[in-house]
Amino acid sequence: MKDAQPSTVYLKDYRVPEYLVDSTRLHFELQPKATLVKSQLKIRRNPAAGEGLPPLVLDGVELELLSVSIDGKLVPASRYQELPQGLSIPVDAPEFELEIHNRINPEDNTSLEGLYLSNGMYCTQCEAEGFRKITYYPDRPDVMSRFTTTIVAPRQYPVLLSNGNETARGTTEDGRQFVTWEDPFAKPSYLFALVAGDLQQVEDSYTTASGREVKLQIFTEAKNIGKCDHAMRSLKKAMRWDEEVYGREYDLDIFMVVAVDHFNMGAMENKGLNIFNSACVLASPETATDSTFQRIESIVGHEYFHNWSGNRVTCRDWFQLSLKEGFTVFRDAEFSADMNSRAVKRIEDVSMLRTTQFAEDGGPMAHPVRPDSYMEISNFYTLTVYEKGAEVVRMIHTLLGAEGFRKGSDLYFERHDGCAVTCEDFIKAMEDANGVGLTQFRRWYSQAGTPVLDVTDAYDEATGNYALTVKQSCPPTPGQEQKLPFHIPLALGLLGAEGTDLPLDSAGNTQVVLQVTEQEQTFNFTGLQEKPLPSLLRDFSAPVKVRYGYTTEQLLFLMRNDSDAFNRWDASQRLAFMALEQLQSDYRQGKSLYLPEALVAAYRSVLQNRDLDPALIAEMLALPSEQTLAEQSEQIDAEAIIVARKFARGALAKALKDDLLVCYRGLHSDKPYSPDAAEIAARSLKNTCLTYLCVTEDTDALELAQQQFHRASNMTDSAAALGALVNFAEAADTEAALAQFYQRWRQDTQVVELWFGLQSTSARWGTLEKVRELMQHPAFEQKNPNKVRAVIGGFANRNFTQFHRADGSGFEFVAEQVIALDKLNPQIAARLVIPITRWKKYRGELGEKMQGALQAVMDSGKLSADLYEVVSKSLA
Numbered sequence: 001m002k003d004a005q006p007s008t009v010y011l012k013d014y015r016v017p018e019y020l021v022d023s024t025r026l027h028f029e030l031q032p033k034a035t036l037v038k039s040q041l042k043i044r045r046n047p048a049a050g051e052g053l054p055p056l057v058l059d060g061v062e063l064e065l066l067s068v069s070i071d072g073k074l075v076p077a078s079r080y081q082e083l084p085q086g087l088s089i090p091v092d093a094p095e096f097e098l099e100i101h102n103r104i105n106p107e108d109n110t111s112l113e114g115l116y117l118s119n120g121m122y123c124t125q126c127e128a129e130g131f132r133k134i135t136y137y138p139d140r141p142d143v144m145s146r147f148t149t150t151i152v153a154p155r156q157y158p159v160l161l162s163n164g165n166e167t168a169r170g171t172t173e174d175g176r177q178f179v180t181w182e183d184p185f186a187k188p189s190y191l192f193a194l195v196a197g198d199l200q201q202v203e204d205s206y207t208t209a210s211g212r213e214v215k216l217q218i219f220t221e222a223k224n225i226g227k228c229d230h231a232m233r234s235l236k237k238a239m240r241w242d243e244e245v246y247g248r249e250y251d252l253d254i255f256m257v258v259a260v261d262h263f264n265m266g267a268m269e270n271k272g273l274n275i276f277n278s279a280c281v282l283a284s285p286e287t288a289t290d291s292t293f294q295r296i297e298s299i300v301g302h303e304y305f306h307n308w309s310g311n312r313v314t315c316r317d318w319f320q321l322s323l324k325e326g327f328t329v330f331r332d333a334e335f336s337a338d339m340n341s342r343a344v345k346r347i348e349d350v351s352m353l354r355t356t357q358f359a360e361d362g363g364p365m366a367h368p369v370r371p372d373s374y375m376e377i378s379n380f381y382t383l384t385v386y387e388k389g390a391e392v393v394r395m396i397h398t399l400l401g402a403e404g405f406r407k408g409s410d411l412y413f414e415r416h417d418g419c420a421v422t423c424e425d426f427i428k429a430m431e432d433a434n435g436v437g438l439t440q441f442r443r444w445y446s447q448a449g450t451p452v453l454d455v456t457d458a459y460d461e462a463t464g465n466y467a468l469t470v471k472q473s474c475p476p477t478p479g480q481e482q483k484l485p486f487h488i489p490l491a492l493g494l495l496g497a498e499g500t501d502l503p504l505d506s507a508g509n510t511q512v513v514l515q516v517t518e519q520e521q522t523f524n525f526t527g528l529q530e531k532p533l534p535s536l537l538r539d540f541s542a543p544v545k546v547r548y549g550y551t552t553e554q555l556l557f558l559m560r561n562d563s564d565a566f567n568r569w570d571a572s573q574r575l576a577f578m579a580l581e582q583l584q585s586d587y588r589q590g591k592s593l594y595l596p597e598a599l600v601a602a603y604r605s606v607l608q609n610r611d612l613d614p615a616l617i618a619e620m621l622a623l624p625s626e627q628t629l630a631e632q633s634e635q636i637d638a639e640a641i642i643v644a645r646k647f648a649r650g651a652l653a654k655a656l657k658d659d660l661l662v663c664y665r666g667l668h669s670d671k672p673y674s675p676d677a678a679e680i681a682a683r684s685l686k687n688t689c690l691t692y693l694c695v696t697e698d699t700d701a702l703e704l705a706q707q708q709f710h711r712a713s714n715m716t717d718s719a720a721a722l723g724a725l726v727n728f729a730e731a732a733d734t735e736a737a738l739a740q741f742y743q744r745w746r747q748d749t750q751v752v753e754l755w756f757g758l759q760s761t762s763a764r765w766g767t768l769e770k771v772r773e774l775m776q777h778p779a780f781e782q783k784n785p786n787k788v789r790a791v792i793g794g795f796a797n798r799n800f801t802q803f804h805r806a807d808g809s810g811f812e813f814v815a816e817q818v819i820a821l822d823k824l825n826p827q828i829a830a831r832l833v834i835p836i837t838r839w840k841k842y843r844g845e846l847g848e849k850m851q852g853a854l855q856a857v858m859d860s861g862k863l864s865a866d867l868y869e870v871v872s873k874s875l876a
């Protein structure tokens with residue numbers, strides 16, 4: 001556990017490393033409680049760091065130091081200094097070889113950083129600062145070194161893996177085996193990886209554009225060997241896509257993927273040896289839902305794309321994290337869009353951004369895409385760095401066009417290959433390749449908060465001039481009271497009375513990207529015969545909020561006619577949001593609730609539209625989630641949100657029952673499962689209909705869910721039906737279905753996680769008690785982040801109704817779990833606490849109760865640096 005009051009690291013304090021490491025030779029003798037690590041480092045004074053020979057300071061945490069030698073001579077312990085988090089060694093020559101021996105304890109490592117054991121398999125996680133839990137090292141991304149790794153292990157670990165190419169293997173005198181790996185590419189320590197276990201593998205190969213043969217391997221426990229095909233297919237697609245779209249080829253002869261059950265995040269891009277959370281790589285039609293199939297495709301792509309955006313060109317320091325993450329998320333989003341429905345992918349991503357990233361931007365942990373400071377870097381693997389960072393890259397793509405962007409990325413990769421660089425270097429490459437200036441645009445990297453665009457318009461009949469006035473503002477965020485104007489690409493179209501796009505220039509273009517750069521700006525469109533209706537921020541061209549006084553009729557019109565699929569969906573969301581706001585206000589005033597007929601009619605016509613992509617229809621039918629409504633409220637009134645949404649959903653379900661049934665029946669098919677876009681779209685709409693039908697709690701609807709549950713041949717249909725039963729069926733039926741499902745899938749970890757999640761997110765009263773019960777279930781493991789995320793995280797993040805119980809018991813429960821988890825896994829604790837950090841946004845007593853729960857965490861004793869940072873900043 002780290003100090004209770006950790007220090008803050010500032011970007012402005014960045015200094016180049018004092019010493020460089022030309023080569024790193026590691027030797028591991030694996031043992032659960034006492035793994036011996038020997039490291040030999042060829043060290044050299046960094047010529048860029050200045051004169052003299054300051055002491056060599058290495059990072060090291062929770063290590064048992066055994067010996068230090070320089071150039072083959074043992075250094076007496078009196079010569080070096082063991083620091084609380086490292087080692088300081090005096091230096092008397094500009095170049096030398098340092099050898100360190102130390103011991104670590106993988107079995108007791110529950111933080112899942114460094115080297116640890118997961119179901120008897122050794123694995124590592126070194127990003128961001130986990131390597132220092134393996135051995136003493138300058139553990140920073142701008143120290144890049146060539147690694148050679150030898151792993152020695154008893155025979156029960158037949159598979160021994162590390163980065164690069166295998167160069168030797170054999171048996172030691174005492175009968176253990178060893179394998180040596182050499183990585184020809186210099187890399188920072190955060191990309192180091194080691195795996196040892198009794199694993200099976202699926203093998204394939206890929207021929208690169210230039211004709212090189214690459215061996216592809218996916219390793220997993222024997223029981224999961226049948227669940228690797230989708231990941232392998234996705235990997236090959238990703239390799240091809242990166243060649244076609246970015247001109248980037250893979251560079252080693254072998255690419256390995258390993259599935260691990262205990263993992264803090266989704267996956268990790270270690271050079272040549274990606275390590276995946278099992279939940280993000282293993283899938284079969286019987287056990288995984290469509291969204292899991294899609295998630296796997298995108299994460300496999302994401303990690304693969306890091307080989308260039310992250311590994312070949314890496315970050316100078318952790319403030320630059322978005323350099324690799326924002327860019328790589330943008331790349332994986334485009335990959336998924338190309339493989340599936342582009343509009344639906346965009347809608348899913350923007351919904352998530354608006355709900356969760358906007359909340360982060362408006363909360364106590366708000367930070368710029370490139371933060372200025374941190375206490376614990378693990379807390380900055382955020383939606384802002386990843387998702388908003390990707391939106392920033394997307395805006396550059398929009399501003400430069402696909403060709404200009406490609407020129408920029410080519411120059412970036414060429415200029416910085418093998419280097420550790422900054423976000424500034426990325427923008428500079430984009431500028432230089434295109435001969436443009438992006439000076440003001442850089443503010444997206446340094447200013448936090450979600451900008452707001454207030455748009456008004458005026459049409460002059462006499463001249464045919466249409467004037468659109470855009471005012472931008474950005475609310476204050478911690479440490480940033482005032483913001484300077486952003487450079488915002490605002491894509492728009494203008495619709496005429498017929499519903500078609502009007503030409504906006506002499507060339508007949510029907511869409512323009514306005515360059516919003518000032519606090520207030522007016523854009524004029526001339527020669528219009530009638531007052532047009534603006535379709536603003538098409539395809540969500542910037543991560544901003546747009547306010548424009550649309551009427552219900554105008555939104556209905558956009559829903560029907562907008563040529564931009566994203567904005568058709570957005571109009572449906574705005575319409576629903578207006579209705580839900582009205583319902584909340586009526587509820588607060590004690591008025592009786594009523595859903596406008598226009599909304600019902602709009603939903604009906606969407607449902608009956610045979611020309612639209614069924615997946616888009618499903619998205620349009622979905623009401624904004626409670627979390628989205630909360631994010632959009634000035635002050636959150638949880639009760640009013642819950643009541644309003646429940647009422648609207650019920651009223652729609654009742655009014656549309658017949659149409660829902662027709663649609664459901666029309667989409668039901670007995671075709672064998674395939675995770676392709678068309679089939680996924682059909683299942684998505686079908687299951688949206690089923691859920692709506694069950695909202696009515698009518699017996700015939702619940703009977704449909706029962707039938708689907710019993711007959712389903714794939715997990716998407718089975719889980720959707722079970723979800724409907726868990727939320728709407730009689731208790732006895734729910735319990736029976738849950739028990740049956742568990743009996744069938746109890747051996748399958750991923751399905752058991754899904755089963756946990758369905759229960760912890762149930763909106764029914766009693767879920768909190770159920771969640772406590774599930775924590776006693778034999779399949780629950782407090783040390784496994786996936787189980788914690790399914791049970792406790794599901795309740796805290798995806799169960800708005802029960803988490804916000806008026807008595808505050810939901811908050812108290814989360815606080816209690818966070819305190820317990822912090823002792824085992826600080827990263828997970830610091831994430832789990834987030835739902836109780838936004839107390840300032842709540843109305844009345846609920847906010848006070850949330851604050852009380854957060855204070856209880858603070859007062860519970862010594863906190864990890866991770867948790868301390870989040871809690872102290874949220875209480876301030």
Ligand code: 0A1
Nearest residue numbers: 125127128264265267268269
């Ligand atoms: N770089 C990985 C994410 C990752 C970050 C930290 C981790 O451990 C603390 C693990 C993975 C990615 O973007 O996929």
Ligand code: ZN
Nearest residue numbers: 302306325328
């Ligand atoms: Zn990443």
